[in-house]
Amino acid sequence: MGETGTKAPRERYRDQVRAEIKERAWEQIAEAGASALSLNAIAKRMGMSGPALYRYFAGRDELITALIRDAYRSLADTLRATAASGADVAGLARALRAWALDDPQRYLLIYGTPVPGYHAPDEITGISSEIMATLLDACVALPVESPATPFDEHIEDHRQWADGHPAPPAVLHRALSCWTRLHGVLSLELAGHFAGMGFDPALYFEAELDDLLTG
């Protein structure tokens, strides 16, 4: 025993229930946001009674942490797959937007308002730098035309976030700009702040992306 790919039935069942809990949690988050997530409600929707869920997650916080981890994992995989299929930075940006629009609350769970005391576990920060690495890889292929700025010098001495990536400072700066600018557009769109303004968010996203790459 132990050589099989199929786990013990006990563990299979356990994984399946855990997965269903998370599925219901995502449904609930999509409907009413992460702050309204209720273990009790999930349990009832699954036909079990409240405390049963505590066999699978130590508490609300652990469930949410698992959801955050899955969201990061999903985004990292999506971006990496996009990059692997030959996409450039623009392709990555569009994949990011598509991923975000697919489930706005999932994006906001990662990049939205955090709980003041919360500190992400190491596993999550690891996935986060995986995403950064994908972005950096795509940015090195971009032509560098603008002259070095004072901030380029600063970032050259503070590049631990690049995690050993050999990109030159201008590329680090560019990647950082991609992140913050795309997030600026996306987060406001997802939060509904463009609603009623009239213009098309997709067009503005493209304009911002174009300015980011050619400006």
Add this chain to the structure above:
Amino acid sequence: MGETGTKAPRERYRDQVRAEIKERAWEQIAEAGASALSLNAIAKRMGMSGPALYRYFAGRDELITALIRDAYRSLADTLRATAASGADVAGLARALRAWALDDPQRYLLIYGTPVPGYHAPDEITGISSEIMATLLDACVALPVESPATPFDEHIEDHRQWADGHPAPPAVLHRALSCWTRLHGVLSLELAGHFAGMGFDPALYFEAELDDLLTG
């Protein structure tokens, strides 16, 4: 009666209690975020017992809405005062950052993750366009050097958010860019996503601002 500037003592007292409730609410939000705001806890800190607060606010939602309104009001006043004292766009941007850092949760209450169903009352959208007007005013003073983009054409036909402001399309685009780019940097900084990355957020903010105005 009715001619006096001093209100009736009944009403004075009422306003004062409402103000104190909001003060305690801000303290609590600063400590643990808006999702952890508890009417009960506020009441106890004020030496009253739970349900008393319902004399002053119809419920948790109404209190939060009032806080959002006050936050918008504070930001609009801050930016308008900054502009009135002769500041340009860069000055406005720095005032925005200072205002946000002064109470991160206050900024995030406005621009952070919203509850999916929530729709801001008209009074709030009014203040929001007041902020936009201040930004637009400052942006008209900026030199326009870059050629018109396709998005400039689009925004010319969708300018209801400018609320009658006579700025040309390039300026509308510029103001929009200011908003989304500065928000991109600020929201990630306030949410703690720059923590541990190494670089100085203030320097990056300045770099982004410089690129925004001269790039």
Add this chain to the structure above:
DNA sequence: TAAGGTTCGTGATAGCTTCTAACTGAACTT
């Protein structure tokens, strides 16, 4: 096949929350 340990799901319970309802007492009005 029968015994044993492990694990799942339950109901009960404590303590928290929002919010409603009924009641008391003080203050202002007339």
Add this chain to the structure above:
DNA sequence: AAGTTCAGTTAGAAGCTATCACGAACCTTA
């Protein structure tokens, strides 16, 4: 001085997180 209004109280319903103790189903092992 009498009557109205309004603040604040306690009691309570309904919901939540989370813990505990118990029974029952399951898997393993002898």
